[in-house]
Amino acid sequence: MKIYDLIVVGGGPAGIFASIYAAKKNMSVAIIEKKNNIGKKILVAGSGKCNITHEGEINYFLNRYGDHGKFLKTALYNYKPKDLVDFIESKGLKMQVLESGKIFPETMKSTDVLNLLIKELKKLKVDIFTNSKVESAKKEDEVFKVKTDSEIFSGKNLLISTGGKSYPATGSEGDGYRLSQMFGHSIEAPKPALTTVYVHDYLYADLSGISFKNVKIELYRDGKKLKEHHGDVLLTHTNLSGPGIIDFSRYFSKGDTLYINFIGKESDVISEELIESSEKNGKQSIKKFLSGYNVPERFLKKIFKILDIKEDIKLGELSKSDRILLINRLSRHEFVISRLGNFDIAMATAGGISLKEVNQKTMESKLVKGLYFAGELLDIDGDTGGFNIQAACSTGVLVAKSIKTN
Structure with missing residues (x-):
């Protein structure tokens, strides 16, 4: 049975960027996504125009996440908004800053952003398993076992990046809370935010x-x-x-x-x-x-x-x-x-994985070695304007950079 260096549960922005940057380190990566395609949250961002981030210094960003902005300090300094913009533009898609400070692709099409990300994942040979709902996860003999409705995946490291509960049509239905609790993590009660x-x-x-x-x-x-x-x-x-x-x-x-x-x-x-x-x-x-x-x-x-x-x-x-x-x-x-x-119209979820149980410098669980969290699953929600996608991408990249490879 193949043992991946990293299994990613949830193919949203956090999972995608963690996978890309892990694969760049020559890690074998598998994304497990329950919907028929990854990146559903990217497609609805900015009403389909993909407001992917916002302009401004990091200190400005840290004040846009309610009371929990400080938790993101390492992640945002490690992968800045400019880094995200530069990455996308390096793949041939120009970005633009609107008067509001929001940053969109010049084409104003979310599909263009998602397509280049999928192309990059394929280029880096990331295995993508769609229509696969994760039923359980555990760690045995230093290896994570992730059971879906059709097979079992094994990995040295596990990232849970399933999002919160907002926009459930995109796949964010709170599955990550259940999986995290299997490893002993506590959940701050989720409720609609940005609504x-x-x-x-x-x-x-x-x-x-x-x-x-x-x-x-x-x-x-x-x-x-x-x-x-x-x-x-x-x-x-x-x-x-x-x-x-x-x-x-x-x-x-x-x-x-x-x-x-x-x-x-x-x-x-x-x-x-x-x-x-x-x-x-x-x-x-x-x-x-x-x-x-x-x-x-x-x-x-x-x-x-x-x-x-x-x-x-x-x-x-x-x-x-x-x-x-x-x-x-x-x-x-x-x-x-x-x-x-309600969650059907809320753009983000307040609550989620307790930040007390996550190392903000690595996004690794303080309870289980090799278990990581990224994105909206965490008890962090940003203001409107691209702050949530930036947080997802930054925490995802931090996960990839934090995993030690032999």
Whole structure:
């Protein structure tokens, strides 16, 4: 029976890049993938355009993974965004940086990225086994035994890189958690991340498409403030979305309260400005006064309607109670979370393999020698913009470079 130097379970970006760089070290490598082809996650990245990474220094990246960015320090310094871009371009596919800082192939086609990766794997003679679901894995006499629904593979080292639970259609259904637990690893409860948020009594279905730039979002739980974030917020037909909500969602739970400042100034500042304007020009309408702030007119009209305040009412006639209600709606609008978007629409998974049990300098298990983890299976999730694929590729390459060959 053939004994591979490395068995890779999961053919996503982490598994692919680990396989490529391991094979470059003349290691024999097998990728075991349960779907009919590898790279399904790459195909859906950037809505099929493959936002593979982001520009910026490593310190900028380390701040884009919630509370766990420091764990990726070795991996990201070892395989930088530039290294990833250079690798792809060396295979003949030019990359481009868009205004947002996101990096895509010039063709804007995920298939072009995946095809060159598959070509490289074949060139390096990596064995790829598709339509193979792993049922169990164990280590016997210093050799890993990986049992699929059709055969048993043997390897000196094992990488589990099956992804989290987001986009289950791509194969990420939490299989890696089960396999990792077979080796004694503990799992931080997986939940959707990079997802939209549903709130109780949502009143803005008719304002779908209206967005707010770089607003302040505060997260409260049981009356206590947990975190604060700034980002763009989008109103949809059914929920709150936009990068500000999506990137912040890793911290949300059902029943939490969000306070969003849609107007860009604190309530006491707006109140002072409103009172001052009222004293100078009490005949000015409240609508005219608020038009001086960067708030969409349709949103203002909706707020007036909800609060039953006439938009043509003069500042001098606005009651104190209505003034307080209006300012609070604009500067500290309360939303109570009813649920998060599920794994079918979440772009990443929060939770996963406990980082306490993984050596961040090698991605090797602290419990089982020769067992490695990479990618979204780990308890790490990045912001939107290519940060998750970069983390997957960097951790995958670190695995390959960390394995000692005889």
